[in-house]
Amino acid sequence: MSQTILEIKDLYASVGETTILKGVNLSIRAGEIHAIMGPNGSGKSTLSKVIAGHPAYSLISGDILFFGQSILEIEPDERAKAGIFLAFQYPVEIPGVSNSDFLRIALNARRKFQGLSEFSPLEFFQLITEKIDLVGMQESFLTRNVNEGFSGGEKKRNEILQMALLDSKISILDETDSGLDIDALRVVAKGINTLAKSTNSIILITHYQRLLDYIIPDFVHIMSNGQIVKTGSVTLAQDLEKHGYDWITQT
Numbered sequence: 374m375s376q377t378i379l380e381i382k383d384l385y386a387s388v389g390e391t392t393i394l395k396g397v398n399l400s401i402r403a404g405e406i407h408a409i410m411g412p413n414g415s416g417k418s419t420l421s422k423v424i425a426g427h428p429a430y431s432l433i434s435g436d437i438l439f440f441g442q443s444i445l446e447i448e449p450d451e452r453a454k455a456g457i458f459l460a461f462q463y464p465v466e467i468p469g470v471s472n473s474d475f476l477r478i479a480l481n482a483r484r485k486f487q488g489l490s491e492f493s494p495l496e497f498f499q500l501i502t503e504k505i506d507l508v509g510m511q512e513s514f515l516t517r518n519v520n521e522g523f524s525g526g527e528k529k530r531n532e533i534l535q536m537a538l539l540d541s542k543i544s545i546l547d548e549t550d551s552g553l554d555i556d557a558l559r560v561v562a563k564g565i566n567t568l569a570k571s572t573n574s575i576i577l578i579t580h581y582q583r584l585l586d587y588i589i590p591d592f593v594h595i596m597s598n599g600q601i602v603k604t605g606s607v608t609l610a611q612d613l614e615k616h617g618y619d620w621i622t623q624t
């Protein structure tokens with residue numbers, strides 16, 4: 374059986390006085406793709422941010438193990454360098470920083486952590502020109518400031534470009550499909566499928582079954598009120614599309 378990359382044990386987390394995650398359990402092995410669906414406000418993004426170590430969220434109890442080691446005391450940037458990647462639902466703009474510099478610095482920080490040599494700007498340029506093809510992005514996006522003036526869909530592609538470069542162990546893609554037109558959805562899904570390997574794992578947070586026509590998950594989880602209330606195969610997403618979330622609470 375393949376190695377467990379991420380294990381979430383009975384996780385409770387809050388924002389201020391409000392408890393949002395109320396006992397999440399999830400285990401993800403190498404080579405697996407997991408989709409997380411669920412109604413608005415059920416805690417999907419919160420779960421992704423807690424895994425990444427976002428400082429706005431406080432852990433109440435439970436644990437998050439990455440390759441068997443608790444990461445609760447590890448800073449967000451160290452989690453990223455160790456191979457936890459989060460593609461944001463709302464990617465941020467960084468004025469004054471070119472996309473190319475940002476991506477090179479992020480990649481070199483990860484490589485340094487891995488004990489690998491850092492890429493020079495020229496070496497990086499050769500690598501990035503291969504990777505932009507994967508997400509169907511034009512070279513001109515590299516010299517623009519990070520996400521500044523990018524359309525919604527372009528920002529999402531840029532997140533997948535980061536994923537392609539960083540070669541993380543677990544990539545959490547929070548509503549990467551929202552804002553993508555039909556052609557872009559196909560391109561991005563193809564890119565994600567290319568990046569899915571037997572040595573890494575992917576969590577797709579999505580509202581739409583159509584994404585799962587292109588990227589077939591091994592498991593579909595439904596989150597409701599801060600917990601995973603149902604787990605199944607891709608047919609669970611198809612059933613949801615037909616019957617809506619009320620069907621879950623009635624079954």
Ligand SMILES: Nc1ncnc2c1ncn2[C@@H]1O[C@H](COP(=O)(O)OP(=O)(O)OP(=O)(O)O)[C@@H](O)[C@H]1O
Pocket residue numbers: 388393411412413414415416417418419420429
């Ligand atoms: N920083 C915050 N401050 C206050 N409330 C928050 C914060 N982050 C999350 N919440 C609340 O926690 C609940 C869960 O939010 P979350 O974004 O995790 O849901 P979601 O399942 O991802 O929703 P959606 O499908 O709409 O993106 C919501 O009620 C939200 O308002």
